[in-house]
Structure formats: structure tokens, C-alpha cells
Amino acid sequence: MPRLSLSLLGGFSVRVNGEPFDDFATDKIRALLAYLAVEADRAHPRAVLATLLWPDYGDSDAMRNLRQSLYRLRLALDGRAPDLFGQTIEVTRQSVTLHSAAVDVDLRHFEKDLDLVAAHGHVALSGCSSCLGRMEKAVDHYIGEFLAGFHVEDADPFVEWQTIQRERTHQRALTALQDLALAFGARSDYARMRDFATRQVTLEPWREEAHQQVMQALALDGRRSEALAQYERCCEVLVRELGVEPATETTELYQAIRGGSLKAPPPPSVHEAEPDASTVALHNFPLFFTPILGREDETAQVLAFLAQPSTRLVTLLGEGGSGKTRLSVHTAQQLAETANDDFADGVYFVPLAAVTQPDLILSALASALALQLHERSPARTQVLDFLRQKRMLLVFDNFEHVIEGVALLQDVLEQAAGVRLLVTSRVPLNVLGEQRFRVGGLTHAGEDDPQPATLAAFLAYSGHRLFVQAARLVQPGFTPSPTEQRAIIAICRLVQGMPLALEIAATWVRLMDAAAIEQEIRRGLDFLTTPMRNLPDRHRSMRAVFDYSWQRLSASEQRTLAQLSVFRGDFTLEALLAVSDGGAVDAANLLDWALLQRVGGQRYVLHELLRQYAEEQLQQTPALAEETAQRHSSYFLDLMAREEAKLYGPALPQVQAQLRQSMDNIRQAWRWAASHGQVESLARSASGLSQLLSVAGYWQEGESLLSAVVGGGQAIEAAKAVACGAEEIRPFSCWLAVQHARFLLALGKLDRAQEVLPAALAGLDGSWRAHALTLQVDLLRMRGEYDDGLASSEEALAIFRRLKDRNGEAQALNRIGQIFWLRADYAQALDYQQQALRLEQAMDHPRGVAQCLSSIGLIHYKQSQYEEALTSHAQALTVARALGNRGDVARHLSNIGVVHIDRGEHAQASAYYEEALSIDRELGNRLGVAIRQTNLGMIYWNGGEFERGLAATEEAHAILVAIGHRSGEAITLGNMGVILWRMGEPTQALTRHGAALALDEDLGNWDCVARHLSNIGIVHADEGRYDEAMTVYTRAMTVHEKLNIPFHRCELLVRKARLHLLREEVDEARRLNEEGLAVAVQVGRADTLFEGRLLAARLAALTDPAAARQILDELATTTQRADAQADVLFERWRLLGDAEAAAAALERYEAAYAQVPDARYRRRMDVLGNLAASRRPLPSPHRR
Structure with missing residues (x-):
């Protein structure tokens, strides 16, 4: 049995060696595996797979995503079973192939069993026990729809493939269940007949044939009252769901049951022989969830055309909405139910609605035929060669899109004599031998026809039925009275039975009755009643209706x-x-x-x-x-400018909802004003639009809209030129540039924002200047220029206070608090945030309140005040949920997750991050998705899942690169470096850290620069390159002295002290370590306090072993983490020669490594293991 098993019916699940397995990083990896498994044993070009799952990406980005997904899939599968990926999937530089022999797929069993039954030469299924068993086995596999509940975002081609597979499989299951019910009925096994019929009803409640089978089974089993009750249920469902009465066959069956005249079917024949006729197989056909209405005569006419040997091409002509596609599909279905050697090789549906270029018709045809094309001969030749000996019908749908490609159809007609074509199009193909058939309106009662006496008689007309069915979509339970029936008949006449026109008219029943609709339509179409009756079919269109309405x-x-x-x-x-x-x-x-x-x-x-x-x-x-x-x-x-203030207050949810309803019109208005140079109008509405888009998290759209205003994306040049140059519009132009910078910052495009803001600020004063200054504070903060940021925020605060602008004042206070927070001056930071909070509360600005609470939560977090941090973040989250602001909800959830990570509560953190990620995916917030993936990556590698953490971080990095978020790119590169270092890959770690360092140096993110330098130093020190480590530590220290962030500086001091000890520079090591410990105590940094105290013990052991012992004893009683306890035991053994401590340390490192395979644990285990084996003393503590 293959080690890999996929269950695709009823959902998506995977087993490896019989055990559940779901270690896939993304849904697109799951989708890739599902697609390869279903389309197995075919070499899929990489470009095709990339387009399937990443259609909206550029070619290089899509191919990179495919490479990364294949790599992560390999890691996942091989992580569970060695070389499972290689045994299952063959990857070359050009293609990807999954070998069916290596994978067990439930869908394949389902289809194989049904195919074997179809191929067997029995006279009747009821007489073939082996086929009955095989078909029962097949339907047992069908526990639900294909990939039920599985959805992939931003992958329309995959979703289309999934839908086709789902509908095809669903139809095969229904047909199999129907055949089983009939077979067991013929065997007089009415209980099993009822079971299979009931399963059909469960899948499709409106399936009338299934209700008939249930009725028959119950009646023949002696349960007459239940059979009659089933008929009533059938009637209710048909009326409720489809607006139709039961078919004549159903009513006659009911009467036979009620009258006791129902006869059992004849017993099965046990003789098995070759069938005397074969049915026609349908391929690639769409399914419709409501039955075709009418069209019996049209179907018969098209079938008659196709039956004529001289007719090879039939074109169904009609306007959009006339029902051409539905008629073509229904015709094919009718054809499939008859024995016809002319189409022995099947009927294939070729959808062309999404095909926009004529040269792609060939690909669509090959795909429908499931042809695997190769490069040895032209694709056109391969397709024509395949068709040349076939007897089949090809149904091309929506050909008007690619009418210039009609030559392919001519080639098929000329070179494949056994192939016929049925085409739907809004225009004729103008091909010799083309049989045209115009699809007209649905049937309805004429003027001379009597009023139908019953509802069933009224619904016998397809036009009447369509109106009722459409009306029930907007008013469930709609049942027309005799008066309304007369009005509906009149409406059908007025629009001449055009399906789309009837559906439009029917929607009005939500506001008025049918008689009122008729009256209103008549008011504009009175004289069309007689003339319209004699108009040619080509005038039966919505344009004809609109033309006449317009004229009246x-x-x-x-x-x-x-x-x-x-x-x-x-x-x-x-x-x-x-x-x-x-x-x-x-x-x-x-x-x-x-x-x-x-x-x-x-x-x-x-x-x-x-x-x-x-x-x-x-x-x-x-x-x-x-x-x-x-x-x-x-x-x-003007509406945006008028409503701006409400976007800050308690009415935010209502105003936001109202404005978002008008978003299409707002975009249209903005673009028109931009294209017509309406600078002043744009500027007055810009901050309102920016606030609306920011609240919704639509930063990419905001950047795009503002970019168009300031010069087709040339925001930098526009700002430098003081935006349009004219003095009277200078402030408006500069303000637009500021709003553009707002979105550039949100997207992490710091370098572009840096070029825009100074020029824009030069042209502003008053409130606009103050708001621009707060934005500049954000830029300076991101670049680590805290002194300048503080100066800008204080200038903004002074302006806001002078103007008595409390909203602006709160924003400035918040910015000042952020600067002090970054400097680890938490008392000052808290004071300013609390001032801002009081202002926001006084103004009743709930979103501002939530933002202040979030900032306060971060202040508590940095001081390891976790309970207080969680309380503040939870309050912010509650406000955001009440406002319905899902973007803010995701951000607050993420902040809560950060706290749980620090507390070692990875499961809780993961739950918060997953919820945040789900929200961001639904909102289409790619930046948010990248941030959450980065956070989840931290959880994974902190929990020892390094490969999974690396994959999540790489996915986040790819998104950030795609959207141009350079500071985010640097963060993810740095995280990759940390993961690779912990995995024992120092060379790769240095490469990632080096790339991150270069990015942040270019951006001026100096706090991040210091962090990257420190991490590079760690790698060099671990590899014994002490001089290189000292060089980068010194550079990092220089940056820290400029930044003055004690929280980070204390960590670097201890790291640098450890390096001095390794270089045997004891005095300098002691000095730096004592300084680092003092700062760590000041800022409350527990991890650095532990590392510094451990280093203090090593320093003390050089001269005073008793003092070292005392320090280690204190650490042993205060530390809780298992790896930290192992470190204490290791130092006790190394410094004091405690053999029992060595054994205990080895045991703890082994336990820790089993949970988190950190390279540092591995190195310690090697040292301890070697010593235990050789009983050699430990080397000098001055060396590694």
C-alpha cells in the first residue's frame, strides 16, 4: 500500500503510513498536491502550475512561489517519512509529475470502480452481482463533494478546475446512486432501493426522479402511507425550490400508489452478454442547479439537425441572456441518453468565456479533451491527429469572444470527418455548411389563449415558470394569484419571453405585486404589443426593449x-x-x-x-x-470631506459602512478629478479618503489613488517641484503629497516617503503642517532617528495646541509616547500615552482609545508586565471588535500573541496569530498576512519546528518583496538568519543577516542595524572567529550609543563581555558585564539578567570558586526554563567539576533537544557526551 493517501471527497485530508498528516505550510501547497494527485502521471509544465495557483503574480514571482511551495512540500513529506517526496513526485527543471502508483486517492477508486462497471458487458446491472458490489463500493467513497469546504484565495484557475471536478464527480455519484436504486428495486430489495434513493434526495432535494424512487421503494415494501407522504414532501420541495409542480410521471406514480395499482419491476436477468447499444459519454460539461425551463421544441430541432449526415456544424445564435448555453448543454444531455454510434467517442464541452485570444482556442480544446501535448510536433497537428479517427460532438460555448479563430473549426470539419460541432455565439460564424439556429424567447400564453385554469396549467409555460422562479429568489414562497398570473402573462408578452428581461422584471416583486409591475411596464411599452409580435428574432434583445423604453x-x-x-x-x-x-x-x-x-x-x-x-x-x-x-x-x-470627522468618533462603524457602499463611486469621482486637475477638491477630500482606506487596511489602493494624483506615480518629482508649481494651489498639492507619503509608509517604502515629505512640508503651515509632522515622526521613528522624531512631534503638538485641535493633539502625544517607548524610557512613554488616552476618551473617539490602549500594552510588555499588557491589549481588541474594524482586530490579536510568545505560551500565541492571519487573508491585506506569517514563523522556530518556521518566514518575505516593503524584507531576512543559525547553518545564517543589514543601512533603520550586527557577532563568536565578532560588536555598540535604547544595549554589553572573556580579556569582560547587568536591572530584561549572571559566575570562578557557586545556586532556584536549568548545571560542572551536574545537564539538554533541535544544545551534548565517554577534564573556561 502506498505510504501517502489522499482523501479528496468530502474535504481534504492526508495520511502517511496510515496516520493523519497535515504539516502543510499553506493552502496553496495543499491545492498543489491535490491537483497533482488528480491529474497524476502527467508532466505538468512549471509555468502552467504557477499560473494555476498564482495567476495575479508576474511570471518570475509565480515561478518563485511554485519553487518555494515544492520545497516546503518536500520538507513536509520527507519530515514524516524519508524520501517520501522523491518516491511520489518527480520534479525536473521543466515539469512536475506525481506518480499514481505511489499515492492512494479516494477519487481514483471512485472513478475506477464506476469505469469498470460501465465497461462490463452485462445486460442489466441488477443481474450482475460483481458490478453491483463494485458500484456500491464506489458510492461509499463519495462521502461529500470534491474538496468540500476547501478554498484557495487568489487562484481563480484552480478554483475553476476544482468546480469542474466537483460538478463532474457530483453528477457521477448521483447517476450511480440512481442506477443502484433501480437495480435493487429490480431485485425486490426495496429497503436498499430506498437507501440509495434517499441518498440522492440528500444530495439534491429537488431531484424528482429520486423522490419517485423513494415512493416506489416504500410502496412496494408495504409502507403505503409513507410513500404518499413522500409525494407531499416532493411537491413542497419542488414548489419551494424551483417553483414547479411535479411532473406527470410523479403524479401518475402517486395515483397508482394511492389506488393500489403499482406493480413491481420485472426480476433481473442473470445472463451477461455484450450490450446491444452504448450510450454517449459526456465530458467537461457544466452542471446547473435549476432545471432547464421549456426548450423541448428547440432541443428536438437541434437534435434533428445533428442527426442529418450533411450537417456538421450547428450554431446557436442569440443575444446575451437568451439561454444559448443552457440549450446546448441540455441538447448534449439528451443526446447522451440515446444510443448513437455517430458520437461513440463522446461529447466534449469547450468553454470559451474566459478565452480572450483566438490562438488560445486550441489550448482550451486540448484541455477539454484531456490531451497531454508534447513538443515534438505542433499542437494544432496533435489535436487534429487525435480527432481524425474520432466520432464525437464538440460543443464550443461563447464563440463570439474569439470569432477570428474560426479557422480552427474549419480545419476540424475538413480533417476530422467523424466530428461534428455545436457552437453558441452572439454572431454567425459565416462558415460554409453552417446551420444557424436562433434561440428565441420562452413560451407564454398568447392573447387568444384562455386563462390557465390552475397553477399547474399556468406553470406549464416556460416563461411563466422562469418569472416565478426568479421572483422566489428575492421573495421566498412567492406564489402568484390568478390576478397576478394574468399580469405575468402580460409581462411575458411585452418582453417576448426573453429570459434576462423576465428575470429583471421579476426582481420587482420585492417592492410591488405583479399587477403593478405590469402596469408600470405597460406605461412605456403600450404600442409594442402588436408591432413586437411581428419583429424578427434578431430584435428580441434587451437593446430592443431599452430602445423602445427610451423612446417613450x-x-x-x-x-x-x-x-x-x-x-x-x-x-x-x-x-x-x-x-x-x-x-x-x-x-x-x-x-x-x-x-x-x-x-x-x-x-x-x-x-x-x-x-x-x-x-x-x-x-x-x-x-x-x-x-x-x-x-x-x-x-x-465633498461627501468624503464632510464625513471625515465622523471616521474618528463613535459613529465610525455606520459611517464606514455607508462610505464603503459608495466606494466604487468615490473611486470614480477621485479618478475623474485627478485626470482633470481638480487639485483643491482632491486635497480637501484626501485626508478623509486616506482615513477611510487606512481604517479598512486598503493601503495598496490608497497608494495607487494618491500616486495617480501626484503625477502618474511620480510622487517624488511632484513633491520636489512643490506639486504643480502654481503658488495658489501649492498647499493643496503638498497636502496630497503628504497623503501619498502616508500610504508609502504603511507599505514600508521608506526611501520614497523620505523624498516626498520634506518637500511637501516646506509648502504647508497650520493644521496641515502639524499633521504632516506627525507623519514625519513615523518615518523618523522607523529610521531610528529618535531625536529628530521627538523634535517633530513636539512641534506638531505645539501647533495643535495653538489651534485647539484636540484630535491632532492626541495624535502628537501618541507619537511622543512611541519615541520614549523605543528609547526604553517607559515612565515617560506611559505618561504621554495616558495623556493621549484621556483626550481620546473625552472626544469619544473609540478607535483612538484603542490605539492608545494598544500602545500602553506594548509599554507593559517591554517591562515584562505581562498581565497588564494583556489587559490593555484585550481592551483595545474589545473596542475594535465593537467597531467592526477587522484590520485593527487583526493587529490587536497579533499584539496579544506577542505577549504569549514571551510567556512561552506558544499554543495560545498561535491561536491569536491564526485568527489574525485569517482576517488579513479575508481582507486581502497582504502586508498583514506577511506580518502574521512572520509571527507564526517565530512560534514555529521557538517551538523547534525550524523548517516550518523557515518556510513561513520565506512566504512572508516573498509577499514583502512583492509589495515593496523593504523594512519588512529586512526583518524576515534577519529572522531567517536566526533560524538558520539555530539549525546549525552558520554560512547561510551570515548570508541572510548580511542582506538584512545592507537593507536596513540603506533605509536608515539604525535600531535594526544594531540588531543585525549583534546577530552576526553571535555567529562569528560561535564559530571561533573572535576578531570578526569583536569588529561587528564594536560597530553595533557605536550605533547603540547614538540610539540610546537601554533595553537593547544591555544585551549587547553582555554579549560583548562574553567575547572579551573568550579572548581572555578578563578585566574588560568584567567591566562590560557589570554595566550590562545594571542596565538590565533598570529596564527589567530577564533574559539578559540570566545571561549576565551566568557570565558573572564564570568570571568569579577565575578567582573565587565559592562566589561562583553562590551565583549558580541562586540561578538554580530562580530559573524555571528547562534549557536555562541545563545551562546552570553545565556551568556548575565546567566551573566546579561537579560530575553529577554534568550527567544532569546532559539529560536536560537531550530532553530539550528532543523538543527543540537547537544547534547550541547539540554542541553542549557533544561536549558532555565526549567527556562522559573519555572521563577527560573540561578545557579551560576561557575557551569554548
């Missing part, structure tokens, strides 16, 4: 409707009145005509097809189009 509007109503086309999405009545010339009366008239729709209370929308039509009318009057766009832009930019 007054000039004022036409002007209003045209002006409303400038809106994107829905809009308020206030916006409507502000943008259009018409008033409420015109709006009401448009509502009456069903040209304007009311949605969600007091909001309105044009159907997109109608909006496009109206936009064409508007563009015919350029002056009106320009004036309307100006009004639209002014309205929404």
Missing part, C-alpha cells in the same frame, strides 16, 4: 436616466438629485418604469446592461457628459 420617456426623463449612468453600483437619493437635472418626480417615473431599481432601503441602482445603454445616450451629448461627471466627482469628494 420624456426629454427630462431621458436626460435623467442618461445622467444616472455615471454612477457605479448603487447610490442614494441625495446623490441622484445632486448629480442629475431631474428631480424626485423623474426618479419616481423611472422607478415606475422599472428602469431604476431600489435596493437595500434608500439606495438605488441601474441594471448594468441598462446602465451601459444609458451611458451610450449620455456620450452623444459631450457637454452634458462632462457636466454630469463634474457633478458626480464634486458630490462624492
Whole structure:
């Protein structure tokens, strides 16, 4: 049995050697494995796999993501079973192949068993016991839909493949269950017949054939009352779900059961022979979740065309929304149920809706045929060679997109005589021999037809049924009265049964009854009743309906409707009145005509097809189009400026929700103003827009919108030129540059922000200057320039206080508190944050309150006051949840996770990070995803899962590189260095640390520079390169003296002291260690206190072993961590020669290494193990 097993039906799960396994770093790795397993034994080009899972990335980024995912998949599989990846998956520089013999997949068993049953030559399934058993085994595998509940973000091609697989598998399962029910019914095993029929009903409650089987099974089993009750349930489901009455067959079955005349099916034949006919197999066909309505005559006509030997190409023509695709699929399904040698090799569906270039038709066809193309001959030749000897039908859907590629179809017709084509298109193909068939409207009662006497008779018309079905989507339970039936009949006549038009009309039942809808439609289409009846089919389109509606509007109503086309999405009545010339009366008239729709209370929308039509009318009057766009832009930019203050207060959730409803219109307004140089309007709305986008976490979009304003992305040059140059607009231009810098900072583009801000500040004064200064503080803080940052924040504070701007004052106080926090002056930091908090509370600014609480939590955290930190962060989280601000929720969750990491509570930390990561993924916040992945990477490597931690950090790094977040790149590179060092890979660690150092030196992030230098020193010292270590430690110390951050400086002092001891420079080692310990006590840094005290014991042992013993005794009683206890025992043995301590230390290191395979533990274990074996004394404590 293969060691790797995949279960893809009902979800995604993996077993290795029979044990559950889920050590996959990302869902895309799971998706990659699932795809390779299903499409096994095929060499998949790397480029295809990269596009499948990363379609929105550039080619190089997508290929890098694929390489990383394959690497992580290898680590995961080989980590559970050596060389499992290599035995399962073959990877070359060009392709990836999964070998089916090495993997057990439930889907493969399901399909194989069904294929074997289909290939067996029995006369009837009921008479073939082996096939019955095999089919039962197959459906037992189907415990749920293919990859149920599994979703991959930002991978549309994979999702499309998943959907096709899901629908195909679902249909095969239903068919198998139906066949089993029929077979056991023929065997008079009615209990099992009922079981298989019931499983069909569970999968598809509206499946009428399944209800029939349940009824038959119950009745034949003597349970007549239950069978009759099943009929009632069937009726309820059909009416509720589909708006239809039961089929005649179902009603006749019910009557037979009720009358006691139901007969059992004939017994099975046990003779097995070759079948006398074969059915046609369908491939790659979509499934629809509601039945086709009507189209019996059309289906018969198309089938008749396909039955004619002289007809090789049939084109279904019609406007969008006329039902061409549904008719083509239904025709193929009908064809599949008959024995037809003309299509013995099957019917294949080739979707072209997503194909935009004619030369890609060939790839779509090859994919539908499941052809594996090679490079030895042209792809076109391979496909035509494959088709040349086939007897099949190819169904091409949505061909109008690629009409220029019709030559491929001509080649198929000329070179593959047994292949026929059924094509759907909005335009004819104009190919010799093309049989065109226009798809018209659905059936409805004519003027001379009598009123249907019953609901069932009314629903016998497909047009009537479609209206009722669509109405139930917006008003569940809708059942038309006789009066409403008459109105629906009239509506169907007016729109001539066009499906899309009926669906649009039916949506209005949420506001009015059918009679009112009819009346409003008639008001604009009265004289169409007779003329429309004689119009050719090509005029049966939404444009024809809109044309006539337009002609019947007054000039004022036409002007209003045209002006409303400038809106994107829905809009308020206030916006409507502000943008259009018409008033409420015109709006009401448009509502009456069903040209304007009311949605969600007091909001309105044009159907997109109608909006496009109206936009064409508007563009015919350029002056009106320009004036309307100006009004639209002014309205929404003024709205942003007007609502800005509310984005800080308690009404934030409501205002944010309202503005986000208008986001499409706000974007449209902004872009129009940007393209027309409306600098002042843009500037007055910029801070409101920035706040809205920042609250939502849409930093990338904010940067894009502002970049367009300041010169098509040339923000730096625009700011240097004082943005547009004109003195009167100078402050507006500079303010826009400041808002652009706000998003550059959020994305970590510090160098670009550094070039924008100084020039912009030079052109500002007053409140705008103060706000720009607070932004500059953020930049200076990120670059480690704390003195300048403090000066800027104090200048901003003075301006805000002079202007009595309490909101700005709170922001400035918060910035000052952050500077003191970074300097480890926690008393000052807390004082300023509490001042800011009191102001935010007085102004009733809940988001500002949460931000201050979060900052206070970080202050407590840095002082190891974990309970206080958790309390503050939890309060901030509660506020953010109440506001519905999910971006802030993710950030606060992450802060709580940091505290739990420091407390060694990795499980709790992981839970918080996972929740934060889930939120960021849903929001599409790539920066947030990268931060959470970085944090999760820390959890993994702190817990000893170094490979998993490295993979998570690499994934975060890839995102940060993609979005240009350079400071984040440096952080992840530094983390990789730490992980690789702990894994015992010093060379690779130095490479990562060196790259991180270069980045942060370029950015001016001096606190990070000091950290990287310190980490590089550790690696050199561990490798015995003391001179190199001393050089980088000295550089780091120089940076720390400039920064004056005691929290970090104390750690470096102790590290440098240890290095001096290794170099036998005892006095300097003692001096630095004592200084480091004093600072560590001052800032409350427990880890550095432990390391410094351990080093103090080593120094004391040189002259006073008793003092060393005392220090070690004290550490032994105060330390709790197992690895720290091992360190104390190791030093007791090394310094005092305690053999029992050596044995105990070895035992503890071995236990620690089993949990966390840290290279340092390994080195200590080697020393202790060698000594225990040789009984040699320990070398001098001055050396490693």
C-alpha cells in the first residue's frame, strides 16, 4: 500500500503510513498536491502550475512561489517519512509529475470502480452481482463533494478546475446512486432501493426522479402511507425550490400508489452478454442547479439537425441572456441518453468565456479533451491527429469572444470527418455548411389563449415558470394569484419571453405585486404589443426593449436616466438629485418604469446592461457628459470631506459602512478629478479618503489613488517641484503629497516617503503642517532617528495646541509616547500615552482609545508586565471588535500573541496569530498576512519546528518583496538568519543577516542595524572567529550609543563581555558585564539578567570558586526554563567539576533537544557526551 493517501471527497485530508498528516505550510501547497494527485502521471509544465495557483503574480514571482511551495512540500513529506517526496513526485527543471502508483486517492477508486462497471458487458446491472458490489463500493467513497469546504484565495484557475471536478464527480455519484436504486428495486430489495434513493434526495432535494424512487421503494415494501407522504414532501420541495409542480410521471406514480395499482419491476436477468447499444459519454460539461425551463421544441430541432449526415456544424445564435448555453448543454444531455454510434467517442464541452485570444482556442480544446501535448510536433497537428479517427460532438460555448479563430473549426470539419460541432455565439460564424439556429424567447400564453385554469396549467409555460422562479429568489414562497398570473402573462408578452428581461422584471416583486409591475411596464411599452409580435428574432434583445423604453420617456426623463449612468453600483437619493437635472418626480417615473431599481432601503441602482445603454445616450451629448461627471466627482469628494470627522468618533462603524457602499463611486469621482486637475477638491477630500482606506487596511489602493494624483506615480518629482508649481494651489498639492507619503509608509517604502515629505512640508503651515509632522515622526521613528522624531512631534503638538485641535493633539502625544517607548524610557512613554488616552476618551473617539490602549500594552510588555499588557491589549481588541474594524482586530490579536510568545505560551500565541492571519487573508491585506506569517514563523522556530518556521518566514518575505516593503524584507531576512543559525547553518545564517543589514543601512533603520550586527557577532563568536565578532560588536555598540535604547544595549554589553572573556580579556569582560547587568536591572530584561549572571559566575570562578557557586545556586532556584536549568548545571560542572551536574545537564539538554533541535544544545551534548565517554577534564573556561 502506498505510504501517502489522499482523501479528496468530502474535504481534504492526508495520511502517511496510515496516520493523519497535515504539516502543510499553506493552502496553496495543499491545492498543489491535490491537483497533482488528480491529474497524476502527467508532466505538468512549471509555468502552467504557477499560473494555476498564482495567476495575479508576474511570471518570475509565480515561478518563485511554485519553487518555494515544492520545497516546503518536500520538507513536509520527507519530515514524516524519508524520501517520501522523491518516491511520489518527480520534479525536473521543466515539469512536475506525481506518480499514481505511489499515492492512494479516494477519487481514483471512485472513478475506477464506476469505469469498470460501465465497461462490463452485462445486460442489466441488477443481474450482475460483481458490478453491483463494485458500484456500491464506489458510492461509499463519495462521502461529500470534491474538496468540500476547501478554498484557495487568489487562484481563480484552480478554483475553476476544482468546480469542474466537483460538478463532474457530483453528477457521477448521483447517476450511480440512481442506477443502484433501480437495480435493487429490480431485485425486490426495496429497503436498499430506498437507501440509495434517499441518498440522492440528500444530495439534491429537488431531484424528482429520486423522490419517485423513494415512493416506489416504500410502496412496494408495504409502507403505503409513507410513500404518499413522500409525494407531499416532493411537491413542497419542488414548489419551494424551483417553483414547479411535479411532473406527470410523479403524479401518475402517486395515483397508482394511492389506488393500489403499482406493480413491481420485472426480476433481473442473470445472463451477461455484450450490450446491444452504448450510450454517449459526456465530458467537461457544466452542471446547473435549476432545471432547464421549456426548450423541448428547440432541443428536438437541434437534435434533428445533428442527426442529418450533411450537417456538421450547428450554431446557436442569440443575444446575451437568451439561454444559448443552457440549450446546448441540455441538447448534449439528451443526446447522451440515446444510443448513437455517430458520437461513440463522446461529447466534449469547450468553454470559451474566459478565452480572450483566438490562438488560445486550441489550448482550451486540448484541455477539454484531456490531451497531454508534447513538443515534438505542433499542437494544432496533435489535436487534429487525435480527432481524425474520432466520432464525437464538440460543443464550443461563447464563440463570439474569439470569432477570428474560426479557422480552427474549419480545419476540424475538413480533417476530422467523424466530428461534428455545436457552437453558441452572439454572431454567425459565416462558415460554409453552417446551420444557424436562433434561440428565441420562452413560451407564454398568447392573447387568444384562455386563462390557465390552475397553477399547474399556468406553470406549464416556460416563461411563466422562469418569472416565478426568479421572483422566489428575492421573495421566498412567492406564489402568484390568478390576478397576478394574468399580469405575468402580460409581462411575458411585452418582453417576448426573453429570459434576462423576465428575470429583471421579476426582481420587482420585492417592492410591488405583479399587477403593478405590469402596469408600470405597460406605461412605456403600450404600442409594442402588436408591432413586437411581428419583429424578427434578431430584435428580441434587451437593446430592443431599452430602445423602445427610451423612446417613450420624456426629454427630462431621458436626460435623467442618461445622467444616472455615471454612477457605479448603487447610490442614494441625495446623490441622484445632486448629480442629475431631474428631480424626485423623474426618479419616481423611472422607478415606475422599472428602469431604476431600489435596493437595500434608500439606495438605488441601474441594471448594468441598462446602465451601459444609458451611458451610450449620455456620450452623444459631450457637454452634458462632462457636466454630469463634474457633478458626480464634486458630490462624492465633498461627501468624503464632510464625513471625515465622523471616521474618528463613535459613529465610525455606520459611517464606514455607508462610505464603503459608495466606494466604487468615490473611486470614480477621485479618478475623474485627478485626470482633470481638480487639485483643491482632491486635497480637501484626501485626508478623509486616506482615513477611510487606512481604517479598512486598503493601503495598496490608497497608494495607487494618491500616486495617480501626484503625477502618474511620480510622487517624488511632484513633491520636489512643490506639486504643480502654481503658488495658489501649492498647499493643496503638498497636502496630497503628504497623503501619498502616508500610504508609502504603511507599505514600508521608506526611501520614497523620505523624498516626498520634506518637500511637501516646506509648502504647508497650520493644521496641515502639524499633521504632516506627525507623519514625519513615523518615518523618523522607523529610521531610528529618535531625536529628530521627538523634535517633530513636539512641534506638531505645539501647533495643535495653538489651534485647539484636540484630535491632532492626541495624535502628537501618541507619537511622543512611541519615541520614549523605543528609547526604553517607559515612565515617560506611559505618561504621554495616558495623556493621549484621556483626550481620546473625552472626544469619544473609540478607535483612538484603542490605539492608545494598544500602545500602553506594548509599554507593559517591554517591562515584562505581562498581565497588564494583556489587559490593555484585550481592551483595545474589545473596542475594535465593537467597531467592526477587522484590520485593527487583526493587529490587536497579533499584539496579544506577542505577549504569549514571551510567556512561552506558544499554543495560545498561535491561536491569536491564526485568527489574525485569517482576517488579513479575508481582507486581502497582504502586508498583514506577511506580518502574521512572520509571527507564526517565530512560534514555529521557538517551538523547534525550524523548517516550518523557515518556510513561513520565506512566504512572508516573498509577499514583502512583492509589495515593496523593504523594512519588512529586512526583518524576515534577519529572522531567517536566526533560524538558520539555530539549525546549525552558520554560512547561510551570515548570508541572510548580511542582506538584512545592507537593507536596513540603506533605509536608515539604525535600531535594526544594531540588531543585525549583534546577530552576526553571535555567529562569528560561535564559530571561533573572535576578531570578526569583536569588529561587528564594536560597530553595533557605536550605533547603540547614538540610539540610546537601554533595553537593547544591555544585551549587547553582555554579549560583548562574553567575547572579551573568550579572548581572555578578563578585566574588560568584567567591566562590560557589570554595566550590562545594571542596565538590565533598570529596564527589567530577564533574559539578559540570566545571561549576565551566568557570565558573572564564570568570571568569579577565575578567582573565587565559592562566589561562583553562590551565583549558580541562586540561578538554580530562580530559573524555571528547562534549557536555562541545563545551562546552570553545565556551568556548575565546567566551573566546579561537579560530575553529577554534568550527567544532569546532559539529560536536560537531550530532553530539550528532543523538543527543540537547537544547534547550541547539540554542541553542549557533544561536549558532555565526549567527556562522559573519555572521563577527560573540561578545557579551560576561557575557551569554548
